[in-house]
Amino acid sequence: MIPEIGHFSLILALFLCIFLSIAPLVGSFTGQTLLMQSSRSLATGFFVFCTIAFICLAIAFGQDDFSVAYVSQNSNSLLPIYYKLCAVWGGHEGSLLLWAWMLSAWTFAITLFSRNLPLEMLSRVLSVMGMIAVGFLLFTLLTSNPFDRLLPDQPAEGSDLNPLLQDPGFIFHPPMLYMGYVGFSVAFAFAIAALIGGRLDSAWARWSRPWTTVAWSFLTLGIALGSWWAYYELGWGGWWFWDPVENASLMPWLVGTALIHSLAVTEKRGVFKSWTILLAIFAFSLSLLGTFLVRSGVITSVHAFATDPARGTFILIFLLFAVGGSLLLYAFRAPQVKSISRFDVLSRETLLLGNNVLFVVMSATVLLGTLYPLIADALGWGRVSVGPPYFNALFVPLMAIVCVLLGIGPLASWKKSPLKYIQNLLFKPLTISVILGLIFPAVYGDSYSISAAIAAILGIWIIATTVAEVIHKTRNASSFVAGLRRLTLSFYGMVFAHLGVAVTVLGVTLNTIYSEQKDVRMDPGATVEAGGYEFLFYGVEQVPGPNYTAQRGKIEVSSDGKVLEILMPEKRNYFSGGPSMTEASINSNLFRDIYIALGEPLTGGSWAMRVYFKPFVAWIWLGSVFMALGGFMAIADKRYRAHVKRKNPAVETVQSSSADQVDTDLAGAKV
Amino acid sequence: MGNILGRLKLFIPLAVFLVLAVFFYRGLSLDPTEMPSALIDKPVPNFSLANLENPESNITQNDLKGKPYLLNVWATWCVACRQEHPYLVELAEQGVNIYGMNYKDDTEEAKRWLARLGNPYSMNIVDDEGRLGLDLGVFGAPETYVVDSEGFIRYKHIGVVTKDIWQSKIAPIYSSL
Numbered sequence: 132m133i134p135e136i137g138h139f140s141l142i143l144a145l146f147l148c149i150f151l152s153i154a155p156l157v158g159s160f161t162g163q164t165l166l167m168q169s170s171r172s173l174a175t176g177f178f179v180f181c182t183i184a185f186i187c188l189a190i191a192f193g194q195d196d197f198s199v200a201y202v203s204q205n206s207n208s209l210l211p212i213y214y215k216l217c218a219v220w221g222g223h224e225g226s227l228l229l230w231a232w233m234l235s236a237w238t239f240a241i242t243l244f245s246r247n248l249p250l251e252m253l254s255r256v257l258s259v260m261g262m263i264a265v266g267f268l269l270f271t272l273l274t275s276n277p278f279d280r281l282l283p284d285q286p287a288e289g290s291d292l293n294p295l296l297q298d299p300g301f302i303f304h305p306p307m308l309y310m311g312y313v314g315f316s317v318a319f320a321f322a323i324a325a326l327i328g329g330r331l332d333s334a335w336a337r338w339s340r341p342w343t344t345v346a347w348s349f350l351t352l353g354i355a356l357g358s359w360w361a362y363y364e365l366g367w368g369g370w371w372f373w374d375p376v377e378n379a380s381l382m383p384w385l386v387g388t389a390l391i392h393s394l395a396v397t398e399k400r401g402v403f404k405s406w407t408i409l410l411a412i413f414a415f416s417l418s419l420l421g422t423f424l425v426r427s428g429v430i431t432s433v434h435a436f437a438t439d440p441a442r443g444t445f446i447l448i449f450l451l452f453a454v455g456g457s458l459l460l461y462a463f464r465a466p467q468v469k470s471i472s473r474f475d476v477l478s479r480e481t482l483l484l485g486n487n488v489l490f491v492v493m494s495a496t497v498l499l500g501t502l503y504p505l506i507a508d509a510l511g512w513g514r515v516s517v518g519p520p521y522f523n524a525l526f527v528p529l530m531a532i533v534c535v536l537l538g539i540g541p542l543a544s545w546k547k548s549p550l551k552y553i554q555n556l557l558f559k560p561l562t563i564s565v566i567l568g569l570i571f572p573a574v575y576g577d578s579y580s581i582s583a584a585i586a587a588i589l590g591i592w593i594i595a596t597t598v599a600e601v602i603h604k605t606r607n608a609s610s611f612v613a614g615l616r617r618l619t620l621s622f623y624g625m626v627f628a629h630l631g632v633a634v635t636v637l638g639v640t641l642n643t644i645y646s647e648q649k650d651v652r653m654d655p656g657a658t659v660e661a662g663g664y665e666f667l668f669y670g671v672e673q674v675p676g677p678n679y680t681a682q683r684g685k686i687e688v689s690s691d692g693k694v695l696e697i698l699m700p701e702k703r704n705y706f707s708g709g710p711s712m713t714e715a716s717i718n719s720n721l722f723r724d725i726y727i728a729l730g731e732p733l734t735g736g737s738w739a740m741r742v743y744f745k746p747f748v749a750w751i752w753l754g755s756v757f758m759a760l761g762g763f764m765a766i767a768d769k770r771y772r773a774h775v776k777r778k779n780p781a782v783e784t785v786q787s788s789s790a791d792q793v794d795t796d797l798a799g800a801k802v
Numbered sequence: 803m804g805n806i807l808g809r810l811k812l813f814i815p816l817a818v819f820l821v822l823a824v825f826f827y828r829g830l831s832l833d834p835t836e837m838p839s840a841l842i843d844k845p846v847p848n849f850s851l852a853n854l855e856n857p858e859s860n861i862t863q864n865d866l867k868g869k870p871y872l873l874n875v876w877a878t879w880c881v882a883c884r885q886e887h888p889y890l891v892e893l894a895e896q897g898v899n900i901y902g903m904n905y906k907d908d909t910e911e912a913k914r915w916l917a918r919l920g921n922p923y924s925m926n927i928v929d930d931e932g933r934l935g936l937d938l939g940v941f942g943a944p945e946t947y948v949v950d951s952e953g954f955i956r957y958k959h960i961g962v963v964t965k966d967i968w969q970s971k972i973a974p975i976y977s978s979l
Contacts, residue, residue, distance in 0.1 A: 365884075372879070409815060416819075447826050455823070458816035465812050502822070505829045518906050519879050650918055711888075730918055741918065 134199050137187025138278035141228075144180035144235070145268040147173050151261030155254030156327075167254035171242045174257050177264060178239035185232045188277055189219050198285035201225060201277040207291035207707060209678035213302065218292045220305045224277035229305065230422070231267045233313040238264070241317060241342075248338060255324035256317075263316050266449045274442045291678070291707035300360030308353030308380060312418040314346020315383060318390065319415035322408045323457055326464045331404045336397040339411070341766040343394060347387045348762030354380050355755030363715055368648070368726050368743040370751060373522045378501045379421030382494045386414040389490035391762075396483050400545060402474065405465040406487065412461060416454040417494070422446065424501070475547040482540040489533050496525045534589040534636060537629060538596035542603065556603060560595035567591050576645055586640030593633035597626055624765030631757025638750025647744040650730070653686070654737045662744045664725065665689045671729070671738055679705040681714070684729050684738060688718055700729040700740075724748045841955050846873070846947075847937035854904055854912060854926035861927050863953055870979035871899040872972070873947040874923070874963075875935065877907040878915045880943040886962040887919050893968065894922035898976070902926040905935050905943050948972060950979045 151173040158166025188201075192215045197203040205221040220229045238260040245253055271277070321339035325331050357380070362370040371377065390410040397407045474480040500521050542556045568588030572580045604622070605614025649661045653668035660666070669685035681701040688695045698716035705712065718725040723746045730739030841847075846863045853861050866873075874890060876883040894900055902923035904912045909928055916923075929935055938947070948957040957975045959967065 405812070412815075447823065450826075451823055454819055455816065458819055462809075462813040462816050502825070506825050518877070520906070648914070650914060731920070739918065 133187050133190050133194075134196065134278040134280065137184040137191070138276065140180040140183040140187065141231075141268065141272060141278075144177050144184065144231075145265065145272060147176045147180065148261045148264040148268060151177060152258050152265055153261075154258075155261075156258035159251045159254045159258075159328075164250065167250050170254040170257040174238045174242045174260070177261070178235040181232045181235035185219070185228060188225060188228060189216055191278075192216060192218055195289070197287070197289050198280050198282055199277075200279045200281045203281060203286045203289040205289070205292050207289040207678060209706065210289075210292060210297075211677050214292055214297050217296075217302050221292045221296055221301075224271070224275040226305065226309075227267065227271045227275055228277050229309055230313060231264065231271055233306075233309050234260070234264050234267060234316060237313055237317050241320075245338070252324055252328065252335070252338070255327055256320045259320035259323045260316065263320070263453065266453060270442075270445055270449065274445050291705065294679070294703070294705045294707070294712050295364065297678075297705075298360065298364050300356060300364060304353060304356040304360055307349055307356055311346050311348075311350025311353050311387075312380070312383060312421070314342065314349055315387060315411075315415040315418050317342040317346065318411045319457070322411035323460065326408065326457075326460050329464055331408065331466050333398050333401050336394050336404075336407060340391070340394045340398060341771050343387065343391050343411075343414075344762045344766050347384070347391055348759040350380070350384050350387060351755050351759040351762070354384060355752045355759075359752050362748070363717060363726075365713075368646070368715075368728075368745060370748070373500070373519045375424055375501050376421075378497050379417075379424050382497050382501075383414050383417040383421065385490045385494040385497070386410055386417055389487040389494075390414050392483050393487050396480055400474070400480060402480060403484065403487075405461075408461060408465060410487070410491075412454070412457050413491075413494075416450075416457075417498075419446075419450055419453060474545070477543070477548050477550055477553070479540060479543040479545050479548065482536055482543050485536050486533065486540065489529055489536070493526060493529050493533075496529070497522065500525075530636070531585075531589060534593055534632070537632060538592045541600050541625065541629070542596060556599060557596065560592060560599045563595045564588050564592035580644055583641060583644045586637065586644070590633045590637035590640075593629060593636070597629050597633070601626060619768055619770070621765040621768035621770065624761040624763070624768070626761070627764060628758045628761025631754040631759075631761060633754070634750050634757055635754025638747045638752075638754055641747040642745055642751065645744075645746040646748075649742045649744075651740050651742055652733060652737055653740050654735070661742055662725075663690065664695075665692075666727075666740075666742070668738070668740075670736060671732070674701070676703065678707070679703045679712075682729065684727075684740070686716075686727060686740070688725060688727075695725075698725075698727050700727045702729045719749060721749060722746060841939060842958065844955060845953050846949055846955060847934065849927070849934045849937070851934060852928040854902070854909065854916075854928050857909075857928070861925060865925070866901055866949070867953045868951055869899050870948070870950050870976060871901050871924075872976070873901050873903055873949055875903045875905050875938075875940050875943050875945040875947075877905045877943045878911045879907065882962050883944045886944050886964075887922075889963060889965060889968070890922040891920040893963075899924060903929050903934060905929050905940065906932045946972070948975050948979070 151170060154166045154173070155170035158164070158169070191199045191202050192206055193212065195202070195206065195208045195215075197206075201222060201224045202218075205218045205225070206215050210218065219225045238257060241253070241256060241260065245256075248256075318339050321335055321342070325335040354377075357377070358370045361372070362368065390407070390413075393403050393407040393410050396403050538560065539553065539557065543553055565588055568586075568591050569584050571587040572583040576583065601615070601618075602611075604618060605611050608614030608617060647662060651659050651661055651666070653659055653666065655668055655670040658665050658667045665688070667687040667689070669687070671682050671684045674681045674683045681703045683699050683701045686698045686700070688698055696718045698718055700716040701714040703712045703714060713728050715726055715728040717727075723744060726743040726745055728741045728743075730741055732738055846866070848863055850860045850862045853859050872893075876886075890900060900922050902925070904926050907930060909930065912926070912928075916926075927934065932940075944962060946959045946963050947955050948959075949955050956979065957972065959972060961967075963972065
C-alpha cells in the first residue's frame with residue numbers, strides 16, 4: 132500500500148507541475164492576478180507530494196519491502212538501518228526521485244524567500260521551475276519508476292546495496308551534490324523568466340545572486356565530499372580521476388563559478404547582461420547534461436548505475452526542449468545593445484571578464500575531453516580515449532592563470548584602475564610570494580622542485596593579495612580592528628572563498644608533487660621503517676561486521692619512539708558477494724596523511740601492505756570547505772535582509788525596471 | 803545591418819548545442835559495449851613494443867601466436883581495471899592465457915600494481931603512447947580481445963570482464979578456438 136501512495140503522490144505532483152508551468156505564466160501576460168497567485172500554492176503542493184513520495188520510498192526501504200523492485204535491487208535485510216535509508220538514492224530510480232524532491236524543495240524555497248519579488252516575476256520563475264519538474268517527473272514515472280512492484284513472485288531477500296556505497300560518505304555526498312546541481316535550476320529559472328519578460332535589469336541579477344551562491348556552495352561541498360570519499364574508500368590514495376561522472380559535476384561548478392562573479396558585475400555595474408544570462412543557462416544545462424551522460428549509457432563509466440537507451444532518448448528529447456528552447460529564447464530576446472556604462476581595459480570589470488572566460492574555457496576543455504570519445508566515434512575517426520594526461524595538460528596552466536588574476540581582481544577598482552595604483556598595491560604581495568615560494572621547496576622535501584616553487588608562489592600570492600586587500604580596506608579606520616568590524620559579511624565571504632582557493636591549490640599541487648608510496652612486507656611482531664616512521668605490525672584477525680566479515684590488520688605507527696596512532700585497515704567480504712573491499716586506515720594531520728591499505732597475505736602470517744605518504748592532502752578539502760563557507764557568509768549578509776525593510780518602490784511594484792539601483796555595499800565594491 | 807549581425811551572433815550557442823545534440827543522438831545508437839571492433843576476424847595489427855617485465859626485449863604480434871589468448875587492455879589510472887583485476891587473476895589461475903597491454907600508463911606504476919595485486923598476464927606489452935591502442939581501435943580501458951592461435955581477433959569486449967560476462971560471452975568463444 133505504501134509504495135502505491137508514493138506512486139500516486141508522484142503522479143499528483145506531476146499534474147500540479149503541469150498546471151504550475153502553464154497557469155502562472157499565462158497569468159503574467161494577461162495580468163490575471165489570481166492565476167499568478169496560484170503559482171505559490173501549486174509550488175507548495177508540488178513540494179508536499181514529492182515529499183510524501185520520498186518518505187514512502189524510505190518507508191519501503193525501512194520495512195524491507197522486497198516486493199518493490201527497486202528496494203530488492205538496492206537493499207538487504209542485514210543492511211544497517213542508516214544505509215537502508217540512504218539506499219533510497221543508491222540506484223538510478225531513487226537518484227531521480229531525490230533529484231525531483233530537491234527540485235520541489237528549491238521551488239518551495241523560492242515561494243518562502245521571495246516575498247519582495249514582483250508577483251509577475253515570481254510567477255514566471257515558478258512556472259519555469261514547473262516546466263523543469265514536468266520533464267523530470269515524466270522521466271521518473273515513464274522510464275524509471277522506483278515504486279514498481281515485483282508481484283506475485285516477490286524475492287525473499289534483497290540483493291544488497293553496492294558495497295562501495297556502504298560508507299558514511301554516501302549518506303552526505305549525493306544529497307549535497309544534488310542540492311548544487313538542482314540549485315542551479317533557480318538561477319536558470321530567473322534568467323529564463325527575465326528573458327520571457329524581456330526586462331534584463333540589474334534587479335534580476337540581485338534576485339538570483341543569493342540562490343546561485345547557495346547552489347554553488349552546496350556543489351562545492353558535494354564535489355569535495357565525493358573526492359574525499361573516493362580517497363579513503365577506493366583504497367589507493369587517489370582523490371580525482373577525471374572520470375566522466377566527476378567531470379559531469381565539475382563542469383557546472385566551473386561555469387557556476389563564472390556565473391557568481393558575472394552576476395556581481397551585472398548587479399553592480401549593469402554590464403555583461405547577455406553573458407550572465409548565457410552563463411546561467413549553461414550552468415544548468417551542464418547539470419542536465421551531466422545527468423544525461425551518466426544515465427543514458429552514452430559514455431561508459433564506473434559510476435553509471437544503469438544504462439538504457441530508452442532513458443537516453445527521453446533525456447535527449449528533454450535536453451532539446453530545455454537547453455535548445457532556452458538558447459532559442461536567448462537568441463531572440465537577449466539584449467544586444469552595448470551596455471551603457473563603459474569601463475577601461477584595466478578595471479575590475481575586465482579582470483572579472485577574464486575570470487569568466489577562463490572558467491568557461493576550462494569547462495569547455497573538460498567537456499571536450501569527456502565527449503571526445505563520443506565525437507570521434509560518431510565521425511568515424513576510430514575509437515580513442517582521453518586519459519588524465521589530457522586534462523592535466525590543459526587544466527593546470529589555465530588554473531595557474533586564474534590564480535594570478537584572482538590576486539589582482541579584488542584590488543582593482545570598478546570602471547578604471549590606473550596601472551600605477553595597482554602596482555603600488557601589488558608590489559608587497561608579489562615580493563612576499565616570490566621569496567617565500569622560492570624558499571619553500573628548499574626547506575621542504577629532499578630535492579628542490581621547480582614545480583613546487585611555482586605552486587607555492589601561486590598559493591602564497593593569493594593569500595598575500597587577499598590579506599593586502601583586507602589591510603587596504605581598513606586603512607581609513609581608526610584602528611585595524613575597528614576597520615575589520617566595519618567590513619561587510621559578503622566581503623568576508625569573498626575573502627574566505629579566495630583563501631579557500633589558495634588552500635586547495637596548495638593542497639592539490641603539493642600533494643601531487645610530494646606524495647610517496649611504499650609497498651612493505653610486514654611480519655607479525657616486527658617493526659618496519661618507512662618514510663621516517665616506524666610501523667609495528669600486530670597481525671591480522673577476522674572480525675564480523677553486520678553484513679560482511681572483515682580481515683582487520685593492526686599497525687602501530689610511531690615517530691621517534693612516540694606512538695601516533697594504531698591504524699586498523701580492513702579487507703571486507705560482503706555476504707552478498709562481489710570482490711573484497713579495501714577499507715584504508717589513515718593517520719591524518721594538517722600537513723600529511725599516513726594512509727595504510729591492506730594488501731595480500733604472504734606466508735607465515737605476514738602481509739603485504741601499501742603505505743602512502745600524502746602531504747597536504749587535507750588542504751584539498753579544507754580549501755573547498757572555506758570556499759563553500761565563503762558562499763554561505765556572502766548570502767548571510769544583511770543586505771539581502773535589508774531589502775525587505777527598505778520599501779524600495781522599484782522592487783515593490785510590478786513595473787520595476789532600470790539598472791539604477793547600484794548598491795555600494797557589495798563585496799569589495801568600495802575603493 | 804550591424805543589428806542583424808549582432809542578433810545572429812546570439813544564435814551561436816544554440817548552433818553549438820544542436821551540433822552536440824546530433825552527436826548525442828548518434829551516441830545513443832552506438833552502444834559502446836556492444837560495438838564490435840572493425841578488426842573482428844582480422845589479424846592483430848603489426849607492432850613491436852617493449853615488454854613490461856623485460857624492457858630490453860621487444861614483443862611483436864608473432865610472439866603471442868601459438869595458443870588462443872585474451873589481450874587485456876589496462877592501465878593503473880583506470881578505476882574499472884582495478885575492479886576487474888581480481889577476476890583476471892582468478893582466470894589466469896584456471897589456466898586462461900592472458901596477455902596484457904599496458905595502455906598510456908606509467909611503467910613504474912604498472913610494475914608496482916602487478917607486484918601488489920598479482921600478475922595474471924603471461925606477458926605485458928608496453929603501449930605508453932597508445933599507438934597499438936589506436937591500431938586496435940581501443941575505446942578505453944579496460945577492453946579485452948579474444949584472439950585465436952593464428953593471431954586473428956575473434957571477439958572484443960569493452961568494459962570490465964566479470965564472471966557473468968566471462969561465462970555468457972567470452973568463455974564460449976575462447977573455448978571453441
